Structure formats: structure tokens, C-alpha cells
Amino acid sequence: MAKNKVKILVIDDDPKISWLLTEGLAGKYDFVSARDGYEGLQLVSTEKPDLILLDIKMPGMTGIEVLEKLNKLEERPDVIMVSGHGETNFVVDSIKLGAAEFINKPFNVEEIDIHINSVLERSQLKKEVRKLKTELRAREDYSNLIGDSAAMQDVKSIVEQVADSELTVLIRGESGTGKEIIARLCHELSSRKNKPFLKVNCAAIPRDLLEAELFGYEKGAFTGAHKNKQGRFELADKGTIFLDEIGDMPMELQSKLLQVLEQQEFVRVGGIQNIHVDVRIICATNRNLEVAIKEQGFRDDLFYRLNEITVFMPPLRDRPEDIPLLVNHFLEKYNSQYEREFSQVSSSTIALLTEFHWPGNVRQLENMIKQAVVRGDEAIIADLIASAGRESSGAGVADTKPLTSVMEPVDSPEQKTYSLKDRIGKTVAEEEKRLIAEVLTKTNWNRRKAAELLEISYRSLLYKIKDYKLNATD
Ligand SMILES: Nc1ncnc2c1ncn2[C@@H]1O[C@H](COP(=O)(O)OP(=O)(O)OP(=O)(O)O)[C@@H](O)[C@H]1O
Ligand SMILES: [Mg+2]
Structure with a gap:
């Protein structure tokens, strides 16, 4: 199967077993052996075997107990249980605990080789299915990024090109244009996809807490720091961190972030030791960073470092041709979520939607469709558009409660x-x-x-x- 030899860990207190296997199959597999469960568990983490042959009856920890411990690992190799005479009553326990096969001693080398082969084939198949499923999930996510307009096609093509790279991506655009979808997509389409994706909203976390949140802290660093705590950068190791609203990051932290970008290293709050991480950084903002730089609210060196690739999310008003697709997408989504059958909106409503200027972009459209589906009434869309239009143009503010009624007595002669x-x-x-x-x-x-x-x-x-x-x- 593989060019590299498959590594098999034999955990058995009887040295003859390991000797027999090494003698008979050493040309085919690499063997590592352990004489008891404790040593075996250690070798699982240091040797990373592809398969384990696990004796049931051993002094100290039994094979069943070892298997239970293995099951607590995030990922474990397949296990073939090996039993001596009269231990068949453990078959059920082993199978319940997910052992791949069960074989009885004494066995000959050819017999065990058949079992090993069949388990390895199955695990290879499982791996392939898992890989296909993740790819499918990524594609599904990708298909959730709706939009065929030229502007969205450009966005998709940049994402495809840069997702599986180490480049820092800065996603810019108005609120509700889909910046977060893009950030997640960059992760899903990268080889880091099975590692963590952590989002930190720099605007939502109070500035005093943001440093500790991002970089962690040491016990005693400040009142209330009773023990060491890892920050998001450590937790995202090998994965991706999404720094949302980066434009709102306080200046002091910007220099620390720059250091992480340049050296992949930082110190926890109150710490002295450098911590090394392997994290890909994706940022988003709806602020104009060039203006923030001029106003001394954003470091220009950080900006240039973040700006390796910039994805500009087009506002919805600039791509009205995407609206019918988005409407269908949200109809499907909310019909299925709320078990409704509100499957279509009329062409006159679509016309209204394509005319509107969408200050809240896709999020605003999504909310409108959601309300229409939940209440089963298409007319809601026209009402919502009319009131949103009035609010944003200012001309219709009279329809809302006049400010004067709060500021002045109603009968004030100056009310007008x-x-x-x-x-x-x-x-x-x-x-x-x-x-x-x-x-x-x-x-x-x-x-x-x-x-x-x-x-x-x-x-x-x-x-x-x-x-x-x-x-x-x-
Ligand atoms: N192209 C798109 N296709 C499908 N859904 C979209 C698209 N763009 C945005 N959405 C949906 O609109 C909502 C807002 O998107 P998202 O949170 O990614 O916007 P944002 O740019 O991060 O906004 P903000 O700046 O306010 O955080 C989400 O529910 C998202 O699923
Ligand atoms: Mg967002």
C-alpha cells in the first residue's frame, strides 16, 4: 500500500510474540514493541504507529484498559486485540470499544498477516472517505458563497488562489458583505482545514482584556489571574486565526501582532518566555485603514504586513444581478430551518429588491427573506424596504417619532x-x-x-x- 513501511506497535508481555512477528514479517512492516500497557501508551505518542497489536491479559494494565485509554486520544491507530486461551469473553468488550479485529493465540505468521492487511485496507478506505467528506464540506461551504456577478467571480478566484498559502489575507468591505464567509473559506480550502479556526472580534473585547485573550497570561500577571492561561494564538496553533475588526485593535497591541507576524513568537501577559506558534492570520475590517493610518490610529508597518493579499468585498448595491440567487439561497435556508413552504417571491418583489441600495448588504437581505419566510408573507419585504429606504434617505424621518417629542414639551411653540x-x-x-x-x-x-x-x-x-x-x- 504505502511506500513507507507500515509501523506496527506490539504490546504484549510475552516477548515471543514480538520476536515471532519481527522474524516473520520484518521485511514487510516496521515493528516496535512494548512489554506492558504503560510503555505501550507512551510509544503510541512517540512512535505514532499505524496499527497496534494489543494483548488482552497483561500484568498491570489489561489490554481492555489500554484500549479505553487509547479511545480518549483525539485520533488513534487501529487496534487488533490478541487473546490467549479462555479469554473470548473479552471479545464483546473489545468490539464495543472499537477494536478492529480479534485474534486468538497461538497464531501463525501468515494468519496474522492476513488480519493486518485487512485492517490496514479498511483504515485506508476510512481515511479516504474522511478526506472526501472534508473536501465535500469545503465545497459545500464554498457553494454557500452565493454570487455569479463579475465582482463575485473575482473574489472567488482570488480566494481559490490564496486560500492554500501562508499569505496573510486582509478582507475589506462594508458591513454584511460576507467578510467572515471569506475568512472561513480561506481556512476550509487550506491544508490547515482540520486544525482550529478561531475568530477574535477585536472591537467586541474590551481593550484591557484583548491582549490576554490573544496572547494568554501567566499566573499572577494581574488580579484574578489565578493560573496560566493560553491565549487564542496558542489555541490556534497549526490552524488559522481570524482577527475581525482589526481596524479597532489598540495601537499597543498592534506592535505585538506585528511581532507575531514577523517571528511567529510572542510572550504571554506577565510572562518572559517566548512562545512559538504556527498560525495563519486572516483579518477583516470595514474601516478605512488608510485614513486610520493618517489619523495615527493604525500602524502603517502593520498595514503593509497584513496587506499581502487584499480581498475587497463588493457592496450588494453594486451587484444587483446576484440578488435573485441570494434570495433563492435564503428562501431554501429558512424554509428548511423553520419547516416552511414559502418557496418563491414574485418578480415585482425581486424588482424592488434589485432597486434597493442595501446599506446593510447581504445581511440585510438575508434578514428580510427570513422574516418573510417565518411570517409567510411576501408583502413584508416591500414594507421593510420602504421603511429602510426612508430611514437611510432621511427624507422619511418624519414617519418615526419626532425628536422634538423627547426634547420639548409637545405643545412647545418651537416644536416645528x-x-x-x-x-x-x-x-x-x-x-x-x-x-x-x-x-x-x-x-x-x-x-x-x-x-x-x-x-x-x-x-x-x-x-x-x-x-x-x-x-x-x-
Ligand atoms: N455571498 C454570500 N452568499 C451567501 N450568504 C452571504 C454572502 N455574503 C454574506 N452572506 C450572509 O450574510 C451575513 C453577513 O455576512 P458576514 O458576517 O460574513 O458579513 P461581514 O462582512 O463579516 O459583516 P460585518 O462587517 O458586519 O461583520 C451572514 O449570514 C452570511 O452568511
Ligand atoms: Mg464580520
Whole structure:
């Protein structure tokens, strides 16, 4: 089967057994032997055998007890139990504990070789099935990243290229655009996929605790540190750490992170010893890091180090062609989760959805579909879009409770002048309309150029032109 010889650990107090096997099968397998269960268990971790031949009756720890201990390991080699006369009553126990085969002494070498071969074949098969399953899981995850638009195809192709590398990936994009999906995908599609993926939200953990959370601490490092604790970097060893909202990481910690990136080493809080880890780092942020650097809120050297590969997640408003696919995906997801049969939305609702400007991106769309499915009412979508549209444009703030009712007595004669709709909403909208019209005139109604100057997306500009009923004759 393999080019490297299969390593077999023989745990038996009778030295004849190991001698017999080595004499007869040494050309075929590598043998390591232990005279009792304790030595055997030690050799399992140091020698990493592919298979164990385990005697049942031994002084000290019995074979059954050894098997029980082996079962506590995260992964253990297959075990063939070997029994002497009158020990067949242990067959059931061994099988319950997951032994692969059971053979009786005395045996001859050819006989045991047949058993070894059959167990190895089965375990090879099991390994292949496991591998296929993980690949399938990764592909399933990948297929959960919905979107066929050119922008999403670009994202997918970058992810495919960089996932299985050691490059640090920085994922940027507005809230709800799928940054976390990308981070998980980079892990799932890498050779680290069977190792931990740990997410740390740098914005959600108070700054004093973040260092201890990331790097761990030593007993006595601060009040309450009663024992040593590993941090996320240690726990993620050999795997991937996802530093979400990296833009919110305090400056002091940024230098420590830079050191991990450069040397894969750090010290725990209150510690002196360097701890070495092998961790791949993926980060995400919706903050503008270039601005943060200018404002001295983010280290430029860290930025360049994190920025080996940047994936920009396109906002949903820039890829309306993905909306029908996303809608179907979320319909399926929530119908199955809530056992509903709300299978389709009408083309007029799809039209509404593709027109909307999605400040909350895919997350907002997902929530709308979820509500429609749970309540079994498509009309909810139109209502939600209408109220979200009013909130974000400012023009409809009057529909929400006026601020004046909190600030002033209701009968205040000045109530009118505090109305958001009158005082701010309209002004902001009018100012926006005026500015867009000015830039459009300046660019001779070249919409792409205008969108660039206004620093908004092309799609969003089209939306606003329509919304403000602007045209070239204005
Ligand atoms: N392309 C996509 N296909 C399917 N689901 C998506 C896609 N993009 C986002 N989602 C879903 O939208 C929700 C938000 O995605 P995610 O948490 O990855 O966004 P994010 O960019 O990390 O947002 P935030 O910056 O707010 O943390 C999740 O439920 C995710 O499954
Ligand atoms: Mg996120």
C-alpha cells in the first residue's frame, strides 16, 4: 500500500510474540514493541504507529484498559486485540470499544498477516472517505458563497488562489458583505482545514482584556489571574486565526501582532518566555485603514504586513444581478430551518429588491427573506424596504417619532423648528441632490466619472439620479 513501511506497535508481555512477528514479517512492516500497557501508551505518542497489536491479559494494565485509554486520544491507530486461551469473553468488550479485529493465540505468521492487511485496507478506505467528506464540506461551504456577478467571480478566484498559502489575507468591505464567509473559506480550502479556526472580534473585547485573550497570561500577571492561561494564538496553533475588526485593535497591541507576524513568537501577559506558534492570520475590517493610518490610529508597518493579499468585498448595491440567487439561497435556508413552504417571491418583489441600495448588504437581505419566510408573507419585504429606504434617505424621518417629542414639551411653540424632516432631512437630501447635479454637469453626465468623483458606487449614483429625478436638462 504505502511506500513507507507500515509501523506496527506490539504490546504484549510475552516477548515471543514480538520476536515471532519481527522474524516473520520484518521485511514487510516496521515493528516496535512494548512489554506492558504503560510503555505501550507512551510509544503510541512517540512512535505514532499505524496499527497496534494489543494483548488482552497483561500484568498491570489489561489490554481492555489500554484500549479505553487509547479511545480518549483525539485520533488513534487501529487496534487488533490478541487473546490467549479462555479469554473470548473479552471479545464483546473489545468490539464495543472499537477494536478492529480479534485474534486468538497461538497464531501463525501468515494468519496474522492476513488480519493486518485487512485492517490496514479498511483504515485506508476510512481515511479516504474522511478526506472526501472534508473536501465535500469545503465545497459545500464554498457553494454557500452565493454570487455569479463579475465582482463575485473575482473574489472567488482570488480566494481559490490564496486560500492554500501562508499569505496573510486582509478582507475589506462594508458591513454584511460576507467578510467572515471569506475568512472561513480561506481556512476550509487550506491544508490547515482540520486544525482550529478561531475568530477574535477585536472591537467586541474590551481593550484591557484583548491582549490576554490573544496572547494568554501567566499566573499572577494581574488580579484574578489565578493560573496560566493560553491565549487564542496558542489555541490556534497549526490552524488559522481570524482577527475581525482589526481596524479597532489598540495601537499597543498592534506592535505585538506585528511581532507575531514577523517571528511567529510572542510572550504571554506577565510572562518572559517566548512562545512559538504556527498560525495563519486572516483579518477583516470595514474601516478605512488608510485614513486610520493618517489619523495615527493604525500602524502603517502593520498595514503593509497584513496587506499581502487584499480581498475587497463588493457592496450588494453594486451587484444587483446576484440578488435573485441570494434570495433563492435564503428562501431554501429558512424554509428548511423553520419547516416552511414559502418557496418563491414574485418578480415585482425581486424588482424592488434589485432597486434597493442595501446599506446593510447581504445581511440585510438575508434578514428580510427570513422574516418573510417565518411570517409567510411576501408583502413584508416591500414594507421593510420602504421603511429602510426612508430611514437611510432621511427624507422619511418624519414617519418615526419626532425628536422634538423627547426634547420639548409637545405643545412647545418651537416644536416645528426642531422637526428633523424640516430642518435636517430635507437640507441633507437637497444638498446631496445639488452636489450630484453639479458633478454630473461638470462631467457632462458621464455617470462613471461622476460616481468616482463623488466617491460612491456607480450603481448607487444611478439610484440617486432616479430617486432625485435628475436629468440632463437640470
Ligand atoms: N455571498 C454570500 N452568499 C451567501 N450568504 C452571504 C454572502 N455574503 C454574506 N452572506 C450572509 O450574510 C451575513 C453577513 O455576512 P458576514 O458576517 O460574513 O458579513 P461581514 O462582512 O463579516 O459583516 P460585518 O462587517 O458586519 O461583520 C451572514 O449570514 C452570511 O452568511
Ligand atoms: Mg464580520
